[in-house]
Amino acid sequence: MSKPKIAVIVGSLSKQSINRKLGEGLAKLMQDQAEFEFIDIGHLPLYNRDFDNMPDFKPFEDIKPQIRGCQGVLFITPEYNRSIPSALKNVLDGLSRPYGKSVWAGIPAAVIGSSPGGAASAMAQQHLRNVLVSLDMPTMAQPEGFVRWSDTLLDADGNIGAASHDFLSKFMSKFLAWVQLNSKK
Numbered sequence: 378m379s380k381p382k383i384a385v386i387v388g389s390l391s392k393q394s395i396n397r398k399l400g401e402g403l404a405k406l407m408q409d410q411a412e413f414e415f416i417d418i419g420h421l422p423l424y425n426r427d428f429d430n431m432p433d434f435k436p437f438e439d440i441k442p443q444i445r446g447c448q449g450v451l452f453i454t455p456e457y458n459r460s461i462p463s464a465l466k467n468v469l470d471g472l473s474r475p476y477g478k479s480v481w482a483g484i485p486a487a488v489i490g491s492s493p494g495g496a497a498s499a500m501a502q503q504h505l506r507n508v509l510v511s512l513d514m515p516t517m518a519q520p521e522g523f524v525r526w527s528d529t530l531l532d533a534d535g536n537i538g539a540a541s542h543d544f545l546s547k548f549m550s551k552f553l554a555w556v557q558l559n560s561k562k
């Protein structure tokens with residue numbers, strides 16, 4: 378595989394999102410080794426299975442080609458009340474339907490996330506892993522990406538700071554190797 382294309386899905390819709398900043402830092406860190414496409418999920422309606430029978434209303438169908446064009450998916454999730462944000466569950470559900478037309482099956486994935494608290498989004502990530510099993514996405518087991526947010530995680534230019542550089546480089550290198558191993562594209 379030449380340079381793989383990785384879809385990045387950030388669970389936060391906030392303009393100030395620390396998880397989006399983390400994602401942008403990771404994309405910069407690995408820009409020589411992979412191409413990163415951030416998938417916009419903020420405009421999606423709340424998924425309703427009635428959409429499956431509405432051929433003229435296809436907000437979820439419209440973004441399926443973006444996912445299909447990628448060899449891997451990096452999920453970056455905040456923790457909301459010990460789980461994943463509803464916006465993230467919404468895109469996972471919406472793109473898993475209509476039945477039999479899920480976009481997710483077989484695409485290698487990794488999970489990472491940040492929070493200022495000591496738990497560093499760990500419980501949200503565990504909930505997300507549960508969903509990804511159901512969606513049949515081969516998900517990298519280790520290293521786990523529990524990133525405690527601090528002002529020094531990124532430098533002034535948005536690059537991954539010195540303290541986390543080695544860990545996050547290793548995380549991303551292992552993910553790209555995981556994609557190489559598991560991607561069918």
Ligand code: FNR
Nearest residue numbers: 389391394395396397455456457458459492493494
């Ligand atoms: C949070 N936050 C939070 N943090 C945490 O570690 N565990 C939690 O259960 C929660 N719960 C929670 C619920 C809701 C509704 C909000 C808005 C926030 C704090 C959260 O980690 C913090 O706001 C992060 O900055 C959110 O990530 P983004 O949106 O900045 O990427």
